[in-house]
Amino acid sequence: MSEIKHQKPRCFYGTFTRKGQNQEVSHYCPGCGHGVAHNLIAEAIDDLGVQDRVVFCSPVGCSVFAYYYFDVGNVQCAHGRAPAVATAIRRSLRDAIVISYQGDGDLAGIGLSNIVHAANRGENISVFFINNAVYGMTGGQMAPTTLLNQQTLTTPRGRNAANDGYPIRMVEMINTLEAPAYIERVSLADGPRVIKARRAIRKALQYQTEGRGFSFVEILSPCPINWKKTPVEARQWIINELEKTFPVSNLRDIPEKEKTPPPGKIAPTVPSEEQILKMFKIGEEETKASAPPKNIQDQGIKIAGFGGQGLLSAGTLLANCAIEEGLNTTWLPSYGPEMRGGTANASVNISRDIIGSPIIAHPNVLVALNIPSLDAFEDNVEPGGIIFVNSSLINRKVKRTDVKAVYVPASDMAAKIGVPAVANVIIMTIYAKMSGVFSTETLAKLIPKSLKNKKNLLDANLQAIEAGKNFYEENCRGEI
Ligand SMILES: Cc1ncc(C[n+]2csc(CCOP(=O)(O)OP(=O)(O)O)c2C)c(N)n1
Ligand code: SF4
Missing domain, CATH: 3.40.50.970 (Thiamin diphosphate (ThDP)-binding fold, Pyr/PP domains)
Incomplete structure (x- = not known):
């Protein structure tokens, strides 16, 4: 019996079945x-x-x-x-x-x-x-x-x-x-x-x-x-x-x-289960919800303004407040092509339920910190939603009649405190009071953590919370 010296490799399929015509021949050109x-x-x-x-x-x-x-x-x-x-x-x-x-x-x-x-x-x-x-x-x-x-x-x-x-x-x-x-x-x-x-x-x-x-x-x-x-x-x-x-x-x-x-x-690059838990701080005391989930409506919040206005970190602070209240949340930053001075926004979902996607096409809360942001996102807000307008920098009114507009001279109020970036905290405090999604105590508790190495700004942030509360009492109480 003759010995087979050369045959089709075993790791090729027996027939090259493909979709379409000439199904079982190679699709390569002759001589390829x-x-x-x-x-x-x-x-x-x-x-x-x-x-x-x-x-x-x-x-x-x-x-x-x-x-x-x-x-x-x-x-x-x-x-x-x-x-x-x-x-x-x-x-x-x-x-x-x-x-x-x-x-x-x-x-x-x-x-x-x-x-x-x-x-x-x-x-x-x-x-x-x-x-x-x-x-x-x-x-x-x-x-x-x-x-x-x-x-x-x-x-x-x-x-x-x-x-x-x-x-x-x-x-x-x-x-x-x-x-x-x-x-x-x-x-x-x-x-x-x-x-x-x-x-x-x-x-x-x-x-x-x-x-x-x-x-x-x-x-x-x-x-x-x-x-x-x-x-x-x-x-x-x-x-x-x-x-x-x-x-x-x-x-x-x-x-x-x-x-x-x-x-x-070299050393294993796939983290162990223990490392993954540590990485996401799962099981650590500080990330445990201190309260059972609140019965809130789903919130899709878009905070938009110039890069450098602190809106991305405001978004993380908002998301952390939600976690602290036992809620689910996502945070998705979006930067314009420019860096500081360009437009940017953060989308924050908050829900009692699992959140399917971090993307918010139609926010029910828009925080517009400058005119381009109001121009860009006003039309997308859900009917019945709220638009917080930083009236220090936005000199026009909201055109929509099916949403609630709250005009807050946030940049001027922040300037009085001496730190422009706390404008966000003022608006977030008003949002917290109006929506009840998280308490201002939660906000105050998490601010030191969010400041990381900028602890010198703690006092200004706490003043911003007080300013927000006062604004709410004077202008918004009972409106929602
Ligand atoms: C993102 C994207 N850009 C362009 C194409 C179009 N495209 C398909 S194959 C190909 C070139 C492949 O050439 P090469 O890598 O040299 O492989 P060959 O076909 O010569 O084996 C291109 C540009 C594509 N399919 N997807
Ligand atoms: S001969 Fe050229 S065109 Fe034809 S299958 Fe080979 S690489 Fe593609």
Whole structure:
């Protein structure tokens, strides 16, 4: 009986069943390098006997359908983000063999920062980088790795350094980083080269099983259809042209014992249950509700104003008051593109029930600290809601007639106290008195905690609470 020397890798599916026409054949073009690279990876997985442990992070690009071929775990990642996804899998599934398989548009274009940082952290993953010098799937546009003078859909006269920059050499760039364990560029241009590629792929996976850290294998791969060449011409072009800019070579191969410490073996990054409880202060006395939940209506509060008006910390103070009263809460900050002086807002939900989303499209309470905030959010307030207007800075009236407007000269009152940022505390005190969601005693109790290293402002904050209470007594009592 004759011995079978070569057969379809076991970790490929028996049939490549896909949606649509021609279901059971490969979706790659004739002569494409992706199929060869897949085969080499599949053989290595078989050889190492790790099929059950492999999680394949497939990219956006022609190889997006890798999950139709590999009978392993698969996550189809957002464009360029496979190294970040692979990192998460690496750190949460200790036994997984994690592959990040990416094209040049995916890895060196849209996801460049992802791969650099994963390499720099020395994640114990194997990256297979298919460099075919074009964006294949979308029809052959210029990629970061397109050669100078190479004609593509978007460089019909050839890539020109002055307009388009130079080809990016990824293995050389990764080789500037300290952490990676293994870096090699290989080619699929002919048989001997494919055998070397096979070895490199196998080594990258083998090293991962040994916990050596980050491996990066760049694979020069034909894309005959977009290069407008026959499969044979495409392979010749790799040797004649592509390999000149991207020389095939092993740039790094660090023996295990020389890696100190091997990044794959550093301290556990998944926190223990005890650490998680501590992180979120679960079970600590100070976060325990001091009162049973109040019977309140759900509150969706938006505090909006200039960055620097203290509205984001006012939001956290509000949320902490709710927690103190035994209620559920969320706090979601939103910053404008500018920093100090730009617009910002904080959304705070408060409820007796579990809160599904921190987003508040229609607040029932709006605190508008400046005109742009009133302009932006007035129309979104729920009918029957309240708008607190900082009338020191807003010289117009609320246009809506189906909401309650409370005009508080909060900035002027805060200026009298001597600390402009306490304007929020004045309004929050009035809100607390009107709504009954939390008491002003709770507010006063939590203020020292919220001030952290600004304890000198404690007195001003307590004065602000008194000013808010007085304002409520004089202007709002009995209105709600
Ligand atoms: C966020 C996002 N931007 C752009 C696209 C369009 N797109 C799909 S595939 C692709 C290029 C893929 O090229 P490459 O990574 O080189 O892989 P190849 O197809 O050559 O294997 C682009 C730009 C997309 N799907 N998603
Ligand atoms: S377009 Fe290029 S990379 Fe994509 S399947 Fe066809 S030959 Fe392969």
